[in-house]
Amino acid sequence: MEVKQIPLNDVHVKLGGKMVPFAGFNMPVRYSSDIEEHMTVRNGVGVFDVSHMGEFTIKGPHALDLIQRVTSNDASKLVDGQAQYSCLPNENGGIVDDLIVYKIKDNDYLVVVNASNIEKDWNWISKFNTKGAEMKNISDDICLFAVQGPKAVDVLQKLTKTDLKSIKYYHFAIGEFAGVPNVIMSNTGYTGAGGFEIYVNKQHAEKTWNAIFEAGKDVNIKPIGLGARDTLRLEMGFCLYGNDIDDTTSPLEGGLGWITKFTKDFTNSANLKKQKEEGVKKKLVGFKMIDKGIPRHDYQIKDASGKVIGKVTSGTQSPLLSVGIGLGYVASEHSAVGSEIFIDVRGKSLKAQVAKTPLIG
């Protein structure tokens, strides 16, 4: 597969970013140190260039119908300027992708999808677009900067007249930012550290990036790579598509019952409703290591007797806690917070405990 470049590729190389192929794009995995970048976001402010993410506009009188048809959450509840985490269930009980639905106004929506799934999602949503909603894939035109951390809002406020503090979590405004018109300023993110995600047309991307770094200079703003993005999201217990949820895991098994609303019909909703009533056999849980060791993707999870009860889907050492943390599927009877489980770390059975998320809470 051809590896694409994001528009600011050269800027990242110049900043010392180590570029690696990820989801079909060359992406900065780190600039200095994963742990240092992680702590920058937890304590200060850092910027991720996540322009690899995909964006589709869905417009017209049939837009909401189509979104309701393909997504699990109830988009009819959205007001103008509100966003919603959701997923695209498939017909076999699994998930095509997870995504964010933005309602700009009636008949005007933006959906943001994972980079690795842009084509798959486009084809999937198009398949259900029988009434003619106007869909456009604008992924190549949009840059996305996630400005995250407790100092993010103060830095960004210097660049816009829009009152950012008045924008609630999972809400957004469209306005002038760093002198660029029509920028989406969205109170969302994948770190749990607070901050905004800034969507800007690629022709203004470098100017916007530079303005953010200039505004954050006095608080030591830093570029942050995908390495720290992963440890930050994992400390929060946020799912990563392809690891923790995929074509074979149901939203209910994946802990996404809260975005699976049976107030409307959607793909596979009848079966999912039945699954909810009957209960799921396995569940995605967060856990912390008690013994010293680091869980990794695909390691087996066992009970005290050594019986396999599931597997790890994401794992790392938490930079904040300095202990191993992870997400994994376990048989439902082992999923209660506090349950003792064992992770098979290269042949050694190491003790861990199911924990509530955020894992750093």
Added chain:
Amino acid sequence: MNIPDGLKYTKDHEWIKIDGTTAIIGITDFAQSELGDIVYVDISTVGQEVNEHEVFGTVEAVKTVSDLFMPVKGKVLQVNPILDGSPEKVNEDPYGEGWMIKIELKGSTDGLLTAAQYKELIGK
């Protein structure tokens, strides 16, 4: 990239410093920089004889876990005690405080790379 002349190297990115019948082993500056922040060094082969190219332990970075391979056949005498509490020493000082094991040599050292050969291997 720091590749000291006095050491020998392997294609698996270990270095070895031979001193008579014993040797000290660690990973190279290149290896630590590719791995990123090292958070755990797990070596449980003390007292064991390990063959050349066999695994003597693992090193865990935030994102990845990698096996550590014996550059030569030897008996593992000691693990660097500082790594238990301060694995970041491997990043900070890979040829000094971040050394990993001390071994007693039990086999040939002929297959090792010189600093120049190792530099060529990693393209530096």
